[in-house]
Amino acid sequence: MASGGASSPALAALLLLVCCVSVAAATKYTVGDASGWTTTGDYATWASGKKFKVGDTLVFNYAGGSHTVDEVSASDYAACSSSKALSSDSAGSTTVTLKTAGKHYFICGVAGHCSSGMKLVVDVAKAVAAPAPAPAKAPAPAADTTTPDAPDTTPDTPSTSPSSSDVTPKTPVTALSPPGKKSTSGAAGLGAAAWAGLVLSGLVAAHLAAF
Numbered sequence: 001m002a003s004g005g006a007s008s009p010a011l012a013a014l015l016l017l018v019c020c021v022s023v024a025a026a027t028k029y030t031v032g033d034a035s036g037w038t039t040t041g042d043y044a045t046w047a048s049g050k051k052f053k054v055g056d057t058l059v060f061n062y063a064g065g066s067h068t069v070d071e072v073s074a075s076d077y078a079a080c081s082s083s084k085a086l087s088s089d090s091a092g093s094t095t096v097t098l099k100t101a102g103k104h105y106f107i108c109g110v111a112g113h114c115s116s117g118m119k120l121v122v123d124v125a126k127a128v129a130a131p132a133p134a135p136a137k138a139p140a141p142a143a144d145t146t147t148p149d150a151p152d153t154t155p156d157t158p159s160t161s162p163s164s165s166d167v168t169p170k171t172p173v174t175a176l177s178p179p180g181k182k183s184t185s186g187a188a189g190l191g192a193a194a195w196a197g198l199v200l201s202g203l204v205a206a207h208l209a210a211f
């Protein structure tokens with residue numbers, strides 16, 4: 001009960017942390033930053049090093065009507081073709097929510113703009129909330145098992161030393177008893193032999209005196 005009560009708040013705290021992190025991780029990215037969505041942008045450089053996650057949003061800023069934001073397939077991205085665009089917008093400030101993990105491809109549909117560099121690919125990672133609970137649970141049982149293991153081995157060593165100390169008193173007891181028996185039996189034997197000797201020598205002396 002005590003250990004369960006201790007680990008449950010720890011897990012709850014971890015889950016709360018994970019929830020807060022995932023909420024905070026819904027980042028709003030302004031494509032091209034201050035430069036916005038233009039033909040002079042370098043969006044490969046802009047995207048590099050950024051950790052896009054499901055739930056994040058991309059904000060494309062440009063002059064309405066002069067550009068478009070078209071989400072396309074990988075092959076259409078490579079071909080700068082927006083004829084089969086998954087979505088298209090030209091309002092001037094396009095916000096795209098990254099709803100699925102994987103790569104998302106965006107190009108400008110105005111002729112010549114994509115080929116001049118107006119193209120963006122983002123690699124979107126899964127939401128933090130899904131994979132995070134698994135690592136959070138894994139360290140908690142690992143810590144619980146390692147903690148009891150250490151005390152278990154420690155008592156094992158002393159338990160053998162008390163048993164050996166139990167043996168030690170037994171050895172003197174058995175060692176003492178045999179000498180006691182030997183001494184009494186030896187004295188009795190000696191006494192009997194001495195008396196027999198005395199009686200025999202007395203009888204012999206009596207016979208010798210009679211003759």
Ligand SMILES: [Cu+2]
Pocket residue numbers: 038039066067068108109110113114118
């Ligand atoms: Cu354009």
